[in-house]
Amino acid sequence: MYFAALLARTEDGWEASDTELDDVESLSDFVELAREGSADDDMVLVFIEQEDAWFGVVRVEELEDPRIYVSDAAAAARSSYGEILTNELLGTGGEDPVADLDSLDLDGTEDGESDHPDPGAAGAVEPEADETALVPAQAGPVPTGPVGDRQILADLGMTEKELLALGSDALSDIADALGAAEILEAVR
Incomplete structure (x- = not known):
């Protein structure tokens, strides 16, 4: 079972909304979902979690390329949405x-x-x-452990060390570090 939410930073603070992933088939779909969740090209974080097996964060800002972090590539690669993210990070291109x-x-x-x-x-x-x-030459065993941008939340108050130390309640801990714990819990 998945939990997915959007956390958008606005002038007034953070706004959270739960989201459906039914139409997500690619990284572009994740990005489009994030941009739809933002009224003014604000930064949006897409949180996705699968039953405490893994979590991922996709950060979308204006016209910049999305930044991605996945807590456990091997676990994520065994799930449909996690596979999208790990393929992007590991360069397998969905092959x-x-x-x-x-x-x-x-x-x-x-x-x-x-x-x-x-x-x-x-x-x-x-x-x-x-x-x-x-x-394909780039296809190989998917690494166990985190992959992606470990600095994805550093400018928002969560260091790389803190991100790597997250446990089973990772998304709540991230939201707490961002000052948005209550907002995220309201949509959980």
Whole structure:
């Protein structure tokens, strides 16, 4: 189960709203969601948490590139929304090497392709082709632990050390450090 909320900084302080992630399929969707939550191009933090397994923060400000932090990349990569964030941070670009292998028969040929293609034909797969060659070079084991911008909240009162030390109630602790604990709890 996910919890997601927007925390927007305005001239009058912080405003929080819960949000639905049903239409989020990419980082661009996270950014659009954040910008819709801000009336005047103010800074918006998108908080997302999955049952104390991991949490993420996406920081969106005006026309700047979004900044992202994920508390545990390996745990997040196993969830649909976390996978979006970890793919962005780790440079996998959403490619799924396993899906690429799913279209192969056990003999290494693509579905519907002859077991013995013309050796000179473009795209011919050698029978002894190693399936690992099909895995993109940047794809590898997803690291356990935090990834992303560890300074994402430093200018707002939460140091890198404090961010890395957060436990199971991380989003509440972040909101408390920002002076927005009551506002976030109201939408939780």
